[in-house]
Amino acid sequence: MSDLEIKNESSRLLDKQRRYLELDRRWLREEEKRRGRRLTSCVVTFGCQMNARDSEKLRGILEEIGFVNTDDEHADLVIYNTCTVRENANTRVYGRLGHLHNYKDHNPDMLIGICGCMMQEPEIVQTIREKFRFVDFVFGTYNVFALAEILYSRLESGSQIIDIWDHTKAIVEDLPADRKYRFKSGVNITYGCDNFCTYCIVPYVRGREKSRTPEDIVQECCRLASDGVREVMLLGQNVNSYGRGLDEPVTFPQLLTQIEKIPGIDRIRFMTPHPKDFSDELIDVMSRSKKICNHVHLPLQSGSSRILRNMNRHYTKESYLDLVSRIRERMPDVSITTDIIVGFPGETEEDFLDTLDVVRKARFDSAFTFLYSKRHGTPAADMEQVPDAVAKERFDRLLKVVDETAAKENSRYVGRTEPVLVEQVNEHDPSLVTGRMTNNLLVHFPGDASLVGEIVPVKLVSSKGFYYLGEKV
Numbered sequence: 001m002s003d004l005e006i007k008n009e010s011s012r013l014l015d016k017q018r019r020y021l022e023l024d025r026r027w028l029r030e031e032e033k034r035r036g037r038r039l040t041s042c043v044v045t046f047g048c049q050m051n052a053r054d055s056e057k058l059r060g061i062l063e064e065i066g067f068v069n070t071d072d073e074h075a076d077l078v079i080y081n082t083c084t085v086r087e088n089a090n091t092r093v094y095g096r097l098g099h100l101h102n103y104k105d106h107n108p109d110m111l112i113g114i115c116g117c118m119m120q121e122p123e124i125v126q127t128i129r130e131k132f133r134f135v136d137f138v139f140g141t142y143n144v145f146a147l148a149e150i151l152y153s154r155l156e157s158g159s160q161i162i163d164i165w166d167h168t169k170a171i172v173e174d175l176p177a178d179r180k181y182r183f184k185s186g187v188n189i190t191y192g193c194d195n196f197c198t199y200c201i202v203p204y205v206r207g208r209e210k211s212r213t214p215e216d217i218v219q220e221c222c223r224l225a226s227d228g229v230r231e232v233m234l235l236g237q238n239v240n241s242y243g244r245g246l247d248e249p250v251t252f253p254q255l256l257t258q259i260e261k262i263p264g265i266d267r268i269r270f271m272t273p274h275p276k277d278f279s280d281e282l283i284d285v286m287s288r289s290k291k292i293c294n295h296v297h298l299p300l301q302s303g304s305s306r307i308l309r310n311m312n313r314h315y316t317k318e319s320y321l322d323l324v325s326r327i328r329e330r331m332p333d334v335s336i337t338t339d340i341i342v343g344f345p346g347e348t349e350e351d352f353l354d355t356l357d358v359v360r361k362a363r364f365d366s367a368f369t370f371l372y373s374k375r376h377g378t379p380a381a382d383m384e385q386v387p388d389a390v391a392k393e394r395f396d397r398l399l400k401v402v403d404e405t406a407a408k409e410n411s412r413y414v415g416r417t418e419p420v421l422v423e424q425v426n427e428h429d430p431s432l433v434t435g436r437m438t439n440n441l442l443v444h445f446p447g448d449a450s451l452v453g454e455i456v457p458v459k460l461v462s463s464k465g466f467y468y469l470g471e472k473v
């Protein structure tokens, strides 16, 4: 489909949803009259920023219908937006569904929905169908925009609705979204992933990579800016391959340059770039920009070139380290963070030592570390697995090195004054507020709620490892 055909298909789908929104609204009004109170809804997110953004869209739809959003899972309608990137994500969802079942026993009118990446796996949907009959509706990653319709089908039929698509070409724009923060927002720029790293299930549950058009992205950013948003986080599984499939291809750095021009947007972040696509053009645009934040999250996965090849990552230990030094050369203050997997099939002690070596040499400001988790249907699931005890022992050693490096890196800003975007009143001490520097580190400093959403200069007085204490100047 051409960009224009995609657009037409999207607006057709959206019109249909508008009709269902109206039907749901009518149902809700009747239901509230019958029960003599407002009905509440709660969306719980598991997984990454893509899911968090999808959840905002789900909340937006529920709000349009007329539900009162809450964080309390005793609500009248609860939706779990699931993740399946590692096995423990799945286990958690099953555990929590058990609790929801109890709540439903006390409130038989309660509606329970599950969606997200786990639901794109047929075996899991089969389990829900057989063992979790109390779940009212199930949908997947491709039809988040169709919640109004799915809910209405459940209300009409009175039985469990399972509506999973195996792909979509349309990208439905202009859905309402209920943002968590009024001053910052995620913005999807690509959906899906074509990289097929051999350990990863995301390409199977999120489908092929699709880029939104730059016009749509810029328009959304402008709309957000006029709504008070000052910081946008551009989201995609591999943001720096953005634009390849468009009718008129655009590169990621070109997109950044367009977003840079939008008045009102003061900070631009993105997540996640892939090392193999991190071009010099991107480094150049970042280093010149006044708005792109001083932070690069650059997933390493492994420091061993042999393992990286088996992971299908398309870079080596040396090329990764070279990229890090090229980034640091042009952006001396940059904070570099990463993701690392320990215990990928076939990983030897020597491979693991390469990972430790890269952690020390790259001087990561922080790292998310994961034990390899076998995902059904991925190539790595059929490779020779590392014994759990060996992987666990390596994991603990890695954590120590990561913590040592991070503590050293993170204290380097003490004494400086940095712009801080204030996010909230401190949860533990209401005399303090908490904000973020452009390098993504948190700062706590004396202040009150009036500062929330403002960018203020803060002197960094002391470093506490993963955050700073400061004073507004």
Ligand code: SAH
Binding pocket: 085, 086, 199, 200, 201, 202, 236, 237, 238, 272, 274, 299, 301, 339, 340, 341, 370, 371, 372, 373, 374, 375
């Ligand atoms: N597209 C992003 C993020 C993917 S998921 C990227 O390529 O970096 C986030 C992280 O989960 C990955 O970076 C990886 O470190 C981890 N991960 C993915 N699959 C995994 C698996 N099977 N076992 C353990 N960790 C995994």
Ligand code: SF4
Binding pocket: 193, 194, 195, 196, 197, 200, 201, 202, 203, 237, 238, 274
């Ligand atoms: Fe998974 Fe690799 Fe795609 Fe990231 S780039 S989502 S790790 S396949």
Ligand code: F3S
Binding pocket: 046, 047, 048, 049, 050, 051, 082, 083, 084, 085, 117, 118, 202, 205, 206
């Ligand atoms: Fe999880 Fe899906 Fe994100 S599997 S990490 S929620 S894309």
